[in-house]
Structures are given as C-alpha cells and as structure tokens.
Amino acid sequence: MSLTALRNIRRWLLNGETFILVALFISLMLVAVTQIVMRNFFASGIIWAESFVRIAVLWIALIGAMIASRDGQHISIDVVVKKLPAGIRPIAQRLSALFTSAVCYVMTWHSLQFVLQEYRYGGIAFAAVPNWLCEAIIPIAFLIISLRYTISIVLPNSLSQ
Template structure:
C-alpha cells in the first residue's frame, strides 16, 4: 500500500471518527443541559450555541460521508429509462455537474468565512464564529473533489470501502 493510499484511508477514518465523536459529545451535552435545567434550574451558558454549531458540523460531515459513498439524493427518473450505454455517461455528467456546483458553493462559502473572520464575532466561550463555520467551505470542497474524481474515474467507480 503506497503512501497516498495510506493517507487517503487515514483521512477517511479521521472523518468518520470526527463524526462519531461530535455526535456523542452533542448527545452528552444536550442530555446534561436538559438534566441541569430540570434539576438545578439552569444550564451551561455555552451549550445551546455548541448544540447549534454541532448540528451544522454533523450535517456537513454527513454530507461528506454520503459523497464518499455516492449515496446522495438524486432525481434519476429519466436516467432509469436510458439504454445501459448512456447511463454511465449520464452518471459522469451528473457527477461532474455536482462537482462544479460544490466548487462554486465552496468558493462562495469561503467568501462568507472571510467576512466572518473580519467581523470577529464570538460563537461561545471565546471561540470565533469563523472557526465554527469553517466546516462549510471545507466540506463543499471535499464533496466537489469526490464528485469531480468520480466523473473522470474509469467505470465511474469510487472506492466502495471508503
């Protein structure tokens, strides 16, 4: 196994580990917040902001994982009725267009992130907003790369074990 394959596998495992860790921490904080409000009469000051930001991260990480498995939502009613030789071409075009759209979303969300950086507002506990929102352009960029690669790989296959 070459270095690039090992790096790719490490990044996939890190992505999954981050998703699981974030989900578990979100559940733990949310349950703690509910218990504290009902028992103590108050909760953690930063818990609501953390919960909102965690949901954003979970959604974007989930989209990244969905893109690595190509298990995204698709409207393919038309494609189902095409001859087999055209299905591969349509899948490649679909992946290519998805990649382009996600590259555009990454570009626009990077501009948004830069604006948030200059605004310098805090999300919670002295954590800047732009740190919390950095997942948006990163996720769109990763998704764009995955679909762009899928558009050009032989037989339109990505790594099924990914």
C-alpha cells in the same frame, strides 16, 4: 508515491472523517443531556450549550454529507439515468457528477467568502470560540464533496469504493 501508500492515506482520511462525526455526535448528546438535566433539576445550565448544539448539528450535517459523497450515497435524482440504455448511462452519470461538482465549487467559493467575512468581523460563537472557526466546515465540506465528484468524472466508480 506508491499505490499502497495512497490507499493508506485515503483510508486514514476516511477514518478521520468518521471519527470526527462520531466524536461530535457523542459530545452533542452529552452537552444536550447535561443541559436538560441541569435546567430541570438544578434551575441552571451551561451558558454556551445552545450555541454549541447548533454548531455541532451543522458540523454533523456537513460531515455526514461528505461521508455520503464518499460512498456514492449522496442525494441524487437518478430516475432518468436508470431508464437510459446501458451504453449511455455512464455518460449521464458523468454529466451528473460534473453538474454536482460545479454546484459544490460555487458553494465552496461563496461559503469561503462568508467565512472570511465572519473572520474580519471577529464575532464569538460560544465560550471563546470565534464564529469563523465554527463555520469553517461549510467551505471545507463543499470543497471535499466537489473534489470527490470531480474525481468521479474521471474514475466513475471512485464514489463507491
């Protein structure tokens, strides 16, 4: 596969992340505003609106974290790294990326176990949408973040490109 093809795939995936984030945010706002209007003016509401809003916030937060990690803007404590001599700084950044990816891999594993448990339980989140499907973003997001930080160990500038 050529480098151009890989760049096109990467761009397509990054645009997909952004699209999902924007679509979720718009749907969250529409459902929330509709719910407010229906409750205040019609003494009614959408039965599943509160559940949808909670789950949409979870998805927005985790997709936002994925986007932050792709741009190298994820929360990090880099006060010490900035004070290090320029020659040592890349090593410290790689160690930080290693630690971050390790933590995210552990979170991926445990959140996957949680989602599998929810799948076996078979609960419903809202409408006919199962709990496990709503929670599936948790291991997916942590896996993507951990992969990005793992890549940044080998290619230190990969998070900011």
